[in-house]
Amino acid sequence: MVKIVENVLLKENIYKLVVEAKDLVRNALPGQFVMLMTHEESERIPLTIHAYNKESGNLTLIYQVVGAGTLELSKEKETLFSLVGPLGNPSELIVNVDDLKEKNILFIAGGIGVASIYPQAKYLHERGINVSIIYGAKNKQFIILEEELRSVCQELILTTDDGSMGHKGVVTDCIKERKDIDICVAIGPMVMMKNVSNLTKEMGIKQIVSLNPIMVDGSGMCGACRVEVGGKVKFACVEGPEFDGHLVNFEAAMKRLELYKTIEGKKYLKELEGETHHGECANCE
Amino acid sequence: MENVQTVNDKKVMASVQKKEERIHNFQEVSLGYTKEEAYKEASRCLQCKNPRCVIGCPVGIEIPKFIEAIKEEKMEMAYNIITEASTLPAVCGRVCPQENQCEKMCIKGFKSDAIAIGALERYVADYANMHHLKKNKESEKKEQRIAIIGSGPSGLSCAGTLAKEGYRVTVYEVLHKAGGVLTYGIPEFRLPKQIVEKEVVDLKHMGVEFVLDTLIGKTITLSNLKEDYDAIYIATGAGLPKFMGIPNELACGVFSANEVLTRINLMKAYEDGNTPLYLGDKIIVVGGGNVACDVARSLKRFGKDVSIVYRRGISDMPARKEEVHHLLEEQIEIKEFLNPVRICVDSNQLVTGIEVVHMVSVGTDDKGRAIVEEVRDSKEVLECDMVVMALGTNINALAIENTDIKVRENGCIEVDGTRTSSDRCFAGGDVVTGAATVILAMEAGKKAAYEIIDLFEKEKTSVV
Numbered sequence: 001m002v003k004i005v006e007n008v009l010l011k012e013n014i015y016k017l018v019v020e021a022k023d024l025v026r027n028a029l030p031g032q033f034v035m036l037m038t039h040e041e042s043e044r045i046p047l048t049i050h051a052y053n054k055e056s057g058n059l060t061l062i063y064q065v066v067g068a069g070t071l072e073l074s075k076e077k078e079t080l081f082s083l084v085g086p087l088g089n090p091s092e093l094i095v096n097v098d099d100l101k102e103k104n105i106l107f108i109a110g111g112i113g114v115a116s117i118y119p120q121a122k123y124l125h126e127r128g129i130n131v132s133i134i135y136g137a138k139n140k141q142f143i144i145l146e147e148e149l150r151s152v153c154q155e156l157i158l159t160t161d162d163g164s165m166g167h168k169g170v171v172t173d174c175i176k177e178r179k180d181i182d183i184c185v186a187i188g189p190m191v192m193m194k195n196v197s198n199l200t201k202e203m204g205i206k207q208i209v210s211l212n213p214i215m216v217d218g219s220g221m222c223g224a225c226r227v228e229v230g231g232k233v234k235f236a237c238v239e240g241p242e243f244d245g246h247l248v249n250f251e252a253a254m255k256r257l258e259l260y261k262t263i264e265g266k267k268y269l270k271e272l273e274g275e276t277h278h279g280e281c282a283n284c285e
Numbered sequence: 286m287e288n289v290q291t292v293n294d295k296k297v298m299a300s301v302q303k304k305e306e307r308i309h310n311f312q313e314v315s316l317g318y319t320k321e322e323a324y325k326e327a328s329r330c331l332q333c334k335n336p337r338c339v340i341g342c343p344v345g346i347e348i349p350k351f352i353e354a355i356k357e358e359k360m361e362m363a364y365n366i367i368t369e370a371s372t373l374p375a376v377c378g379r380v381c382p383q384e385n386q387c388e389k390m391c392i393k394g395f396k397s398d399a400i401a402i403g404a405l406e407r408y409v410a411d412y413a414n415m416h417h418l419k420k421n422k423e424s425e426k427k428e429q430r431i432a433i434i435g436s437g438p439s440g441l442s443c444a445g446t447l448a449k450e451g452y453r454v455t456v457y458e459v460l461h462k463a464g465g466v467l468t469y470g471i472p473e474f475r476l477p478k479q480i481v482e483k484e485v486v487d488l489k490h491m492g493v494e495f496v497l498d499t500l501i502g503k504t505i506t507l508s509n510l511k512e513d514y515d516a517i518y519i520a521t522g523a524g525l526p527k528f529m530g531i532p533n534e535l536a537c538g539v540f541s542a543n544e545v546l547t548r549i550n551l552m553k554a555y556e557d558g559n560t561p562l563y564l565g566d567k568i569i570v571v572g573g574g575n576v577a578c579d580v581a582r583s584l585k586r587f588g589k590d591v592s593i594v595y596r597r598g599i600s601d602m603p604a605r606k607e608e609v610h611h612l613l614e615e616q617i618e619i620k621e622f623l624n625p626v627r628i629c630v631d632s633n634q635l636v637t638g639i640e641v642v643h644m645v646s647v648g649t650d651d652k653g654r655a656i657v658e659e660v661r662d663s664k665e666v667l668e669c670d671m672v673v674m675a676l677g678t679n680i681n682a683l684a685i686e687n688t689d690i691k692v693r694e695n696g697c698i699e700v701d702g703t704r705t706s707s708d709r710c711f712a713g714g715d716v717v718t719g720a721a722t723v724i725l726a727m728e729a730g731k732k733a734a735y736e737i738i739d740l741f742e743k744e745k746t747s748v749v
Contacts, residue, residue, distance in 0.1 A: 023504055032503075037461060041553065043560045044461075068559065082461035084498040216547050216560070219459045219500055220681065221469070223526040223541035233528060233535065238683065252535050255634040259537050260561045 002036075002080040005058055007073075010144050013065040014112065015074050016050075022057030024085050030119035031091030031210065031242055034061065035218040036073075037082035043069040046215045048116035048187075048241070049086060059083075062115035062144070087218045088241045091120050092208060093185065100129045103182040106205075107153075108171050108196050109135040110188020114145055116210060117187050122152040130154055132178075136171040136192070140164035172199050181205050186245060190254045197245035207245030211236045213256060227253050296398035297326040304614045308585050311473040311555060314611055315379075318408040327355040330400050333392060338402060341390035343728040346370040348387060348402055355405060364413040367406060372445030373438060373727060375414060375480045378407025380471060381724045382605050414483055424451035429741050432457065432514040434501045434684050437465020438723045439520035439714030441484060442730030448491040450738060455514075456493060459500040462551060465522055467723070469551040470543070470576070472583050475608075478550070502683040507690075507710070516709045516737045519690075519698065520730060521681040523715035528674055529571070533628035538565060538636030542572070542580045542675035549583050562587075565671025569594050569639055571625055572675030573602035578609065580673050581617050592618040594625060594667070596644050601654040620667070622646070622657065629666055638666045678720045695719065703733035711737060 005018040024034065033048045051060040065071050093100060105124060109117040114135055125131045131152065136159040137143050143158065143165055150156050157174050158166025167174060172195050175184070185208045186196040193209040200207040213236050216222040220238040227236050228249035234240065300316045301307075307314055318326065330352045338348045347366050354363035367374045383389075383403035391399035412418075429452055433440045436458040444454045462468050464481040489495065499505060501521075510517055526541035528534050540563070552560035566589060570581045573595040585591045593612075595602060598621045602609055613619070622644040629638035643663035646655035680697055691699040691706035697719055698705055698712040705712050713729025715721055 023499070027504065027506065041558050043552070072559075082498050084459060084461075084500060084504070086503055087500065216544060216552070217460060217469075219683065221524045221526070222544035222547050223528070224544050226528075226535060228535055233530075235525075249535075252634065255537055256535070259563060 002083045004076065004078055004080060007077055009074075010062070012141050014142070014144055015063055015065065017061045017063065017073070019059050019061075019080060019083060020057055021052075021059040021083060021085075024083065025052040025054055025057055025059050028052045028059070028086040029090035030094050030123050031116075032086035032088050033218070033241060034059070034083060034085030034087060035215070036061075036080050036084075038069070038073045038076050038080060040081050042072060042081065044082070044216060044218065045069050045073065046087075046212070046218055046237075048210065048212075049119060050115040051119055062112065064112045084218065088237055089239075091185075091210075091242055093120060093183065094123055097124065097127055097129070100124065100183075104130045104132070104180050106175070106178060106181045106184045107131065107133045108175070108184060108186040108188070108192070109133060110171060110186070110192035111137060111142065113186075113188030113192075113210075114149070117185070118145060118148060118152065120185065121149070125152040132181075133157070134159065134171050134174050136160070136188070137165075138162075170195070172196060175199055175203075179203070183208065184245075185209075190250055190257060193245060193248075194250035194254075197248065197250070201246045208242050209245040209248060210242045211240055211248065211253065213253060214259065227256075294329065294393070294397040296329065296401045297322045297404075299401075299404050301611075304616075307474065308615050309588075311583075311586060313477055314474050315404075317411055318404055323355055323405060323408045324358075326401050326405060327352045329393065330356075331392060337390035337392060338387040338400070341387040342370075343386065343724045344370045344731060346387075346406075351409060352400070352402075352405055355409065360409065360412050360416070361418055363409045364418050367409055371727070372442045372731070373484055373723075374406055375410035376438070376467060376476060376484065377724055377727070378403050378405075378410050379476050379480075381406075382722060384606055386724070414480070424449065427451045427453070427741075429453065429515040430455070430513070431516045431518065431737060432510045433518045433520060434510075435465055435520040435522055435681075435714075435716075436463035436485075436495065437520060437522045437714065437726065438467060439522070439726035439730040439733075440465065440518070441488065442727035443518045443520065443713070443734045444488055444493045444730075445491070446731050446734035447737065448488060448493050450734075452738075452741075454493045456488075456495050457499045457501050457505070458495065458497050460551065461497055463495050463497065466524070469547045470579070472546065472550055472579050474582065474586070475579065500683060502686055507684055507688045511709065514709075516711065516740065518703075518730070518733050518737065519684055519705070519710060519712040519716060520714045520726070520733075521684050521716045522726070523678040523680045523720040525679040525681060526674065527676045527679060529625060529676060531625055531627055533630050533634075534674075536628050536630045536634050536636050538563070538670055539628055539672045539674065542570070542576045542673055543678070545580050545673055546576070546583065555587070563671065564589060565636070565669065566590060567669045568592075568671040568673065569667060569669040570673045570675055571595075571639075572677075573597065573604060574675065574677065575604045575608055576677075577675035578604045578612050580675050582608075582612055582615055584673075585615055585617055592620055594620045594623050594639070594641060596622065596624040597655045597657055598622060598646065623667075624657075624659065625672075626664065628672060636670055636672055638668045639672055640664055640666045678715075680716045680719065682716075703729060703736050709740075 003020045047061045132155040134157045183206045187210040213225040215225045225236040230247035351363040351366040387402045388399040433456045467481045526543045548554040552558045554562035623641040627640040643660040644657040648656045703711045711733040714726035
């Protein structure tokens with residue numbers, strides 16, 4: 001059992017979860033992820049590491065309630081049944097940080113992806129590397145971690161779909177003028193990462209993306225997370241989660257993400273409304 | 286009673302769940318021997334002076350002796366004889382390919398049926414579990430600590446052997462449940478999970494500590510472990526699924542056998558588990574091994590139309606004969622001599638079929654299996670909406686990445702006996718041999734345990 005330090009609502013449907021995980025954080029680095037289970041019969045949920053404290057042994061994760069599994073997680077305040085990690089590889093930029101001295105790094109965060117951007121930006125900023133962040137969200141209500149982000153970069157640009165905060169529009173609108181960028185890192189919804197990758201390819205900027213496919217075990221065993229990169233099949237859990245954005249087959253990856261949507265949607269409604277949603281009316285199919 | 290060998294001397298078959306019933310549940314197919322059946326089968330044994338069956342057993346169980354004990358109704362004695370050599374009798378009695386090992390060597394098999402050694406082993410183990418019989422003696426506690434990486438059959442066997450000798454053992458497992466392939470891979474109807482759990486609980490009673498949710502190489506590095514333990518046994522197995530590399534294999538509706546089995550067995554997608562399981566209505570499983578059979582039979586239990594596509598003939602299938610027999614009884618068709626060349630998809634990347642080419646046998650290899658070649662212009666499309674690839678697995682090497690442990694060209698760990706190139710590190714099971722069987726993995730675990738003990742003994746004498 002893993003002790004929960006706090007599991008609190010940040011905004012709308014976004015939660016912050018802090019757990020005691022001394023062994024896990026000892027070798028953790030930005031870019032890696034964990035798998036957790038709320039109860040014994042729960043799904044295994046992959047979440048990218050948001051923050052860790054090597055002294056206290058606390059691990060912080062940020063998640064959005066999008067289905068039955070995350071809804072169940074948001075209700076649990078005492079313990080987690082299972083937590084394993086750090087999984088996957090640390091970010092390429094973290095591993096090769098010494099090569100980045102004179103480089104300009106641009107992070108693009110979309111939605112909840114901002115939680116994964118933060119530790120990377122922080123790591124680089126603390127080592128004197130020039131970091132900018134463009135952060136896009138649906139609207140003002142979904143903007144989180146604004147202060148934290150400002151403290152780990154030279155420049156923070158916010159965009160919202162409705163213009164309720166920062167620029168009105170999408171993140172790609174703000175990349176076009178950035179000719180000074182050497183490396184771009186995008187983390188967020190697949191479609192955002194795809195659009196950003198297409199744009200940076202045209203601009204000739206190196207692109208890194210962090211993929212979030214379906215996973216069961218997270219250690220290379222199930223193959224659910226396989227993605228096509230440069231024409232080759234890769235397992236995101238052990239060979240990623242970060243890949244060259246210009247080589248990822250996003251179309252296939254997006255289709256694969258939708259695989260369980262109907263099954264998941266029904267479970268989510270059941271969790272929300274109880275047995276009232278029996279599906280027999282056939283109106284919702 | 287003297288045994289007279291006649292052509293009518295057939296082995297006693299254990300009863301099985303009716304085929305019409307069992308395809309609707311996940312309960313065990315074989316019901317095991319009753320006392321009378323076990324006695325009758327045990328009585329068929331000739332008690333050879335130079336028993337060939339023992340040579341055929343990878344862990345060298347004194348088979349005639351335990352069979353004699355069954356006949357004499359000395360069940361505790363029978364159990365002790367088995368556990369002297371094997372740490373997981375209830376598991377091996379069920380999943381060992383006895384027809385290629387002990388039973389293949391049985392002298393009776395030449396004229397009639399070999400003794401059903403596996404079924405008798407299972408009978409003894411189940412009796413012991415039911416009557417809470419204890420495994421052998423306890424030894425004096427030793428100081429040395431051993432870390433075992435992986436809680437599959439090899440790790441459990443090594444842990445059991447070392448714990449029996451009084452050593453302090455910790456087993457590390459990446460998943461949230463111990464057992465490795467016994468837990469996530471082999472289905473409930475072939476190996477009830479309760480049996481695996483019982484074996485793990487027994488080991489805990491013997492003082493073995495289990496650390497779950499820990500990926501060696503990530504959570505803790507191998508060098509971290511080396512600082513804390515006197516020896517390490519790497520038994521991470523072969524769990525990384527292979528794919529064919531044919532077009533559209535990334536389509537929605539193509540899965541690895543491991544994914545399907547893990548969702549069903551480990552995550553209990555068929556009962557109270559919250560993990561979803563994707564199900565097609567017409568499912569094709571590609572492969573001819575036990576895993577292919579396990580997947581096909583599991584999916585059949587969800588009421589689906591399931592068939593197997595295999596590139597050789599049914600008689601060449603590496604799966605156990607008994608499993609193939611059960612599978613055919615369960616109305617699963619085996620489409621033999623077909624090799625997939627492409628997955629067919631619609632505009633939404635959903636599977637609509639699988640294109641196969643017909644194969645023809647052009648001879649046999651040194652193992653007696655058909656060597657096959659493609660038949661020209663013989664492509665056809667088999668309609669289906671889900672494909673499961675059961676093509677075998679590659680080894681799990683995360684634990685040894687960036688370490689001084691040498692691997693062979695195929696990626697498997699290089700060993701001398703069970704010793705690796707790294708000091709105090711031993712390895713065995715699938716991570717050394719590539720995907721093989723439960724019993725071979727167990728044998729390696731046992732062998733490693735003795736080599737580790739040997740190392741400690743030598744050090745003791747050299748200190749004195």
